[in-house]
Amino acid sequence: MRAFAELLGRLVLTPQRTAKIRLLVDYFRTTPDPSRGYALAAIAGTLSLNTVKPALIRDLLLERMDEVLFHYSYDYVGDLAETVSLAWEPPREVAPADIPLGEVVEKLQRAGRSEVRSLVREMLDRLDSSGRFAFLKLATGGLRIGVSARLAKQALAEMGGKDIGEIERLWHGLSPPYLPLFLWLTGEGEMPVLKTPAVFHPVMLATPVEQNDLQGLDPADFAAEWKWDGIRVQLANVGGFRRLYSRSGDEISSAFPEILEAVDFAGVIDGELLVGGTMRTDRATGSFADLQQRLNRKTVNRKLLADYPAFIRGYDMLFWGERDIRPEPFHIRRKALADLIDAASPEHFDLSPLVPFSSWEELDRLRSDPPDPVIEGVMLKRLDSPYLSGRMKGPWFKWKRAPFNIDAVLMYAQRGHGKRSSYYSDFTFGVWAEGEGGAMLVPVGKAYFGFTDAELEILDRFVRDNTVERFGPVRAVRAEPDAGFVVEVAFEGINRSTRHKSGVAMRFPRIARLRPDKLPREADRLETLEAMIGARA
Structure with missing residues (x-):
């Protein structure tokens, strides 16, 4: 030890x-x-x-x-x-x-x-x-040390002088303590042979569009498709073995049995896991909040299956049957995927539609005002790009909508973990709502990143100097109309939620700026967030 x-x-x-x-x-x-x-x-x-x-x-x-x-x-x-x-x-x-x-x-x-x-x-x-x-x-189970599974696999690749793609292909067919893997890496054994061929393949990732990235690029060289607000998945049916993986390679098959049962094609596809109805049915696609009802479950009951039916919106194809088509250009893979999905179950599979555009300015307008609230932007893919694992700049871009922003008031704080364990770095923030006794703050979200180390020092000092109540490790801080701390919160999306007292749930909230220039009474109101939901709908 x-x-x-x-x-x-x-x-x-x-x-x-x-x-x-x-x-x-x-x-x-x-x-x-x-x-x-x-x-x-x-x-x-x-x-x-x-x-x-x-x-x-x-x-x-x-x-x-x-x-x-x-x-x-x-x-x-x-x-x-x-x-x-x-x-x-x-x-x-x-x-x-x-x-x-x-x-x-x-x-x-x-x-x-x-x-x-x-x-x-x-x-x-x-x-x-x-x-x-x-x-x-x-x-x-509290091991938080700032090391991802991908980083650990990179270390294995360097240790054994192997390509990380080989490690990724083997990873989900092996289990702790990984004895055959280490024998192979140290040269004492052969590459492990997996019992099941339906293994995860490293996904291709896109880089965010930044200023001037698109200058000099010809729109005619790219296809654009909507970026949907679900979770990226990979579905494999090889040799009769069916598996569903998240983008990080975690197997989630047991949580979505209806999708595996509906697979009647052989191959590996890349897509977005969503709930609700496909574009081939009359039911609307659900929000990310709806999808959360199905995530992180080992089993699902009949009611969840009926209320939140899951499906995959196809993005790409890696294997067609047993043939590896990743080296083929995107437009060829897209045609193969369209043919496959056209013959698949309409309740469980559809195709992410392409977005016609002739200029970057036109695509920018479409990106900013998409036709469905479940869309969070567009993806750009070079028509001639092969499917390559990892993130490289050029073949694929993601161009998200501008994030939502509100001004909120800090209400509660808790110490962080690891190197932040001595700082108050996990914050609950709220906005004003009308209560029985007048305006009151209601919590609407939590954030623990987005600020710099210098800003963390400021936030931690405020918590220590303005704690008014303690609930175990949680500190309630002073939050009154004329005394408190205002922060600007950015988030990717917002939906109604029955699980939260405020009735709203944010997607990926983060503290974008500290606003010491504002009084808490100037922070936003709950109606503002509700209007954002209405505008998206």
């Missing part, structure tokens, strides 16, 4: 991408199996554990620590795992030990419900402070 704990600590404090990769490569080269495989799974988010509840960890610490002192310590540190790792005092007769990560993970996987408490106590007693911290982050 010591090597794993040291790796986590260094990754958190290392901002450079190349330096993170170097740390991962060194760890994978020097750590034996199965520990390095479990570390890879923990970092990439593929490790399956019966996670330990924070309440159990808190109870264990209170067996050995005064409750008041614990609350003061937790409030100061801001992170439960860090608090416990520092405050825990093992029995004097127990010397710290360096327990292999593989042993820790396998003990957690085998532990029954009645055994977890004694196992956690044993681990906290036997590990040193840094080991305890790593163990608690692992056991609670």
Whole structure:
């Protein structure tokens, strides 16, 4: 655990991408199996554990620590795992030990419900402070170290001198602790042979259109299609194996059984997962808020299937049957996709329509005022572009609508995680609405990015100086018509929501600017957000 704990600590404090990769490569080269495989799974988010509840960890610490002192310590540190790792005092007769990560993970996987408490106590007693911290982050599923699964795969590719595309193709056919993968990477074994051919293929990504990007480019060389507000997916039916993947490669087949059941073609297609009705039916396409009713579920009941039927709006085709058509130009792949979808189930598949245009100015006008509220912009694809994994500038562009902006008032704050654990960096903001006693603030969203480090210092200082109530780790801050903090919030979309008290839900909110020049009474009202929904509809 010591090597794993040291790796986590260094990754958190290392901002450079190349330096993170170097740390991962060194760890994978020097750590034996199965520990390095479990570390890879923990970092990439593929490790399956019966996670330990924070309440159990808190109870264990209170067996050995005064409750008041614990609350003061937790409030100061801001992170439960860090608090416990520092405050825990093992029995004097127990010397710290360096327990292999593989042993820790396998003990957690085998532990029954009645055994977890004694196992956690044993681990906290036997590990040193840094080991305890790593163990608690692992056991609670709170491993946030600024490393994506893609970065971990890049480290594997560099370690073994392989192409990352090979790693991506194998990834979803393997499982922790990845013993065959590491044998291949170290030259001690052959490339793993997957049991199922329906594997994920790295998706092609677009670059955002920035100022002057389109100057000098001929509109006639590009096709434009609407960019829909769902989630990007890849559907594979190869050799009788059917799989549905998110754009990051997570398998989500079990959450959308109706799509897999409707697949009557062989191949791999790229598209947008949406709910509601396709363009080939009379039912309207649902919003992202509707789609959220179906996301992150292991199973779905009949009511969800009926109320939020899912379908795929096709963008591209990677394999036609068993033939790899990714090297073909886009216009050839598009024709093949159109023929395939034309013969597929009309309730479960349709084709994202092309947008006719003759100039960038004309496309800009269309982008700014799309015909459907579920459209968030346009995609531009060179007609001669092959399907290439990753993001490269030139073949594909995404040109989103301008984001929505409102002025809102900070209402609540909570400490962040990792290198932000000592700062209040997660903020809830609100707008004014008419209540029984007059105007009152109602929460409408949360944001934890968009601001600079210097702005974070300002926000954190305001929270500390203006806290009026505490609810566990949450701080309510002063928010009155003439006293408070106004921020400009940008977001990509907005929909009605029965899950939120305000009745609205924002898409990708972020703090765009601090507005110390404004009083809270000048912030926007709920009617403004409701009007945005009406304008989109």
